[in-house]
Amino acid sequence: MAEKRRLYPIVTADVALFTLQEQRLRVLLIQRANNPTPGGWALPGGVLNPELDASLDHTALRILAAKTRVALPHLEQVATHSGPDRDPRGWSVSTLYYALLPSDQVPAVAGDKTESIEWCDPERPGHRLAFDHRVLLGEALATLREKVGRGALPLHLLPAKFTLTELQRACEAILGRPLDKAAFRRQIKEAPQLVAVEGEFLRGAQRPAQLYRAAGGFAF
Amino acid sequence: MAEKRRLYPIVTADVALFTLQEQRLRVLLIQRANNPTPGGWALPGGVLNPELDASLDHTALRILAAKTRVALPHLEQVATHSGPDRDPRGWSVSTLYYALLPSDQVPAVAGDKTESIEWCDPERPGHRLAFDHRVLLGEALATLREKVGRGALPLHLLPAKFTLTELQRACEAILGRPLDKAAFRRQIKEAPQLVAVEGEFLRGAQRPAQLYRAAGGFAF
Numbered sequence: 001m002a003e004k005r006r007l008y009p010i011v012t013a014d015v016a017l018f019t020l021q022e023q024r025l026r027v028l029l030i031q032r033a034n035n036p037t038p039g040g041w042a043l044p045g046g047v048l049n050p051e052l053d054a055s056l057d058h059t060a061l062r063i064l065a066a067k068t069r070v071a072l073p074h075l076e077q078v079a080t081h082s083g084p085d086r087d088p089r090g091w092s093v094s095t096l097y098y099a100l101l102p103s104d105q106v107p108a109v110a111g112d113k114t115e116s117i118e119w120c121d122p123e124r125p126g127h128r129l130a131f132d133h134r135v136l137l138g139e140a141l142a143t144l145r146e147k148v149g150r151g152a153l154p155l156h157l158l159p160a161k162f163t164l165t166e167l168q169r170a171c172e173a174i175l176g177r178p179l180d181k182a183a184f185r186r187q188i189k190e191a192p193q194l195v196a197v198e199g200e201f202l203r204g205a206q207r208p209a210q211l212y213r214a215a216g217g218f219a220f
Numbered sequence: 221m222a223e224k225r226r227l228y229p230i231v232t233a234d235v236a237l238f239t240l241q242e243q244r245l246r247v248l249l250i251q252r253a254n255n256p257t258p259g260g261w262a263l264p265g266g267v268l269n270p271e272l273d274a275s276l277d278h279t280a281l282r283i284l285a286a287k288t289r290v291a292l293p294h295l296e297q298v299a300t301h302s303g304p305d306r307d308p309r310g311w312s313v314s315t316l317y318y319a320l321l322p323s324d325q326v327p328a329v330a331g332d333k334t335e336s337i338e339w340c341d342p343e344r345p346g347h348r349l350a351f352d353h354r355v356l357l358g359e360a361l362a363t364l365r366e367k368v369g370r371g372a373l374p375l376h377l378l379p380a381k382f383t384l385t386e387l388q389r390a391c392e393a394i395l396g397r398p399l400d401k402a403a404f405r406r407q408i409k410e411a412p413q414l415v416a417v418e419g420e421f422l423r424g425a426q427r428p429a430q431l432y433r434a435a436g437g438f439a440f
Contacts, residue, residue, distance in 0.1 A: 008228035009270055011313055048302075050229055050311035056302040080300040080315045082268075082276040091270035093231055093313065095300045150370075 009082070009091040013060035014045030014133065016078075016140030017070065018174075019101040019119065020157050025173040026119035027137060028101075029127060030067055034113045036088040041127035043136060044068055045094065046113075056095045064099075067114045074156055075099050078136075078143045086132045094131075098140040100156035123176075148174045153191060155214040163202050163209040164188065229302070229311040233280035234265030234353065236298075236316070236360035237290065238394075239339065240323040240377050245393040246339035247357060248321075249347060250287055254333045256308045261347035263356060264288055265314065266333075276315045284319075287334045294376055295319050298356075298363045306352045314351075318360040320376035343396075368394045373411060375434040383422050383429040384408065 017028040030044045046063035053059045057075055064070050078096040086092055110117045120126055122141045129137065148154055148171050157170045168184050188194060195215045201208035237248040250264050266283035273279045277295055284290050298316040306312055330337045340346055342361045349357065368374055368391050377390045388404050408414060415435045421428035 007270060009231055009268060011229055011231060048229060048313075050227060050304065054303055056300060056313065077299055079297055080276060082315075083274060084270065093268075093276065093315075095302075095313075 009093050010087060010089055011048040011056070012045050012087075012092060012094045013048065013056045013063060014043045014094050014096050014136055015060050015064050015075070016043055016096070016098040016122070016137055017064065017068070017072075017101055018098060018122070018140075018144065018157070019106050020103040020170060020173055021106065021119055023169050023173055025122060025176075027122040027125070027141075028068060028070075028117060029120050029125055029129070030110070030117045031115040032113065032130065033115045037130040039115065040130035041118075041125070042130040043133045044114075057097075060095075060097050066112045067110075068117055069109050069111050070101060070105075072099050072101070076143070078140050081132060081136065094136070096136045096140060098144055100154055102157060102159050104159040144174055145176075151187060153188065153193060155193060158214075161197055161200065161211040161213050163211060165209060167194075167212070229313050230307060230309055231268040231276070232265050232307075232312060232314045233268065233276045233283060234263045234314050234316050234356055235280050235284050235295070236263055236318040236342070236357055237284065237288070237292075237321055238318060238342070238360075238364065238377070239321040239326050240390060240393055241326065241339055243389050243393055245342060245396075247342040247345070247361075248288060248290075248337060249340050249345060249349070250330070250337045251335040252333065252350065253335045257350040259335065260350035261338075261345070262350040263353045264334075277317070280315075280317045286332045287330075288337055289329050289331050290321060290325075292319050292321065296363070298360050301352060301356065314356070316356045316360060318364055320374055322377060322379050324379040364394055365396075371407060373408065373413060375413060378434075381417055381420065381431040381433050383431060385429060387414075387432070 019026050028044060029041050032038060032040050032042055044064055044067045048056060048059045053062060060075055061072060064072060075097045078098055080093060080095045082093040084091045122137055153167065154170050154174060158166060168179055172179055193215050194212050197211045197213050200211040202211055239246050248264060249261050252258060252260050252262055264284050264287045268276060268279045273282060280295055281292060284292060295317045298318055300313060300315045302313040304311045342357055373387065374390050374394060378386060384405065388399055392399055413435050414432050417431045417433050420431040422431055
């Protein structure tokens with residue numbers, strides 16, 4: 001559908017939403033129901049509505065809720081891409097976000113303007129992505145990796161209570177490589193964003209593992 | 221001048237342009253000649269023109285050239301701010317960049333739509349800034365500091381040939397604190413982006429200092 005170039009750019013927000021499934025990192029892709037790419041796979045995203053949105057962050061949250069029924073408390077901005085050729089509708093500006101969804105809150109379902117959704121391997125999503133979303137996905141993944149590589153803890157991927165082993169596995173799933181347990185424990189020993197849940201342990205085949213929760217107000 | 225809210229957002233690019241003056245970090249502020257804030261001080265910036273610009277990066281470079289006569293090879297995107305209240309013209313989206321200007325290329329002059337320009341202390345600019353540019357300036361400075369704090373070398377601030385002492389002073393000016401000379405030399409010893417200029421030394425009161433240049437293709 002060829003459309004005339006517009007004088008005003010289209011402004012959109014796109015979200016790379018990550019979660020863990022069976023200790024692997026997954027990203028949410030949606031199959032679009034609408035123009036300009038009906039049937040095409042893409043990151044969930046959509047157009048800013050100045051009458052509804054207080055900011056582009058709000059655009060991202062509104063569209064994620066509409067298209068996937070996921071309500072998120074937390075978004076990280078990655079970068080803004082722009083140009084005349086990245087969207088067939090015309091000159092476009094897209095602010096890219098990533099977000100982390102706890103592994104026990106995964107049942108996102110297809111919502112408005114969405115044929116279906118799928119949780120995919122972010123490195124090999126298995127679908128050709130519309131627009132420049134393959135580039136955007138790579139950039140979101142690189143940003144998340146860089147952050148965790150610098151020692152940030154991806155607590156938003158975990159359930160409300162978790163063990164240090166689960167936390168280590170989450171970091172490993174993001175980084176795509178195993179971490180040394182002793183070094184990891186040393187690194188997080190003084191992390192102010194971790195609080196031991198007094199008297200609560202995960203009991204299994206091995207010795208009971210202390211459960212932790214995120215301290216209030218942590219940023220990541 | 222109260223204007224009606226528009227259906228399409230205004231999309232702008234704003235730039236925090238840093239340089240060194242007498243070993244102090246300075247940021248370029250301009251006094252605006254035009255609406256919506258004539259006479260007000262701000263970061264150089266302006267509105268995307270889909271007919272002229274290939275991207276928001278291009279918008280930033282075009283407007284910097286027009287308003288300050290500075291032509292830059294290099295920009296770093298910081299973040300995108302948006303909302304209905306940050307610009308009196310209506311719902312606006314602004315992508316913020318920072319850039320580094322070599323200390324020997326500082327003579328920026330006031331250009332179009334610009335009453336005057338001034339190189340200011342980024343922490344105490346001495347002017348009330350229009351829009352949310354005080355916040356944007358703080359964010360650009362924090363991003364630059366974080367990057368240098370993680371070991372990036374701000375080679376774009378330096379002349380084409382420089383000594384390691386000049387490089388250390390540039391890092392110190394950004395970080396706002398002295399660095400240990402021995403630790404700094406160890407850190408940069410293996411930096412692939414630094415090349416010694418064979419046979420060229422800065423000769424002064426002290427023993428001759430080796431001159432360095434940036435290797436081709438370095439990123440920062």
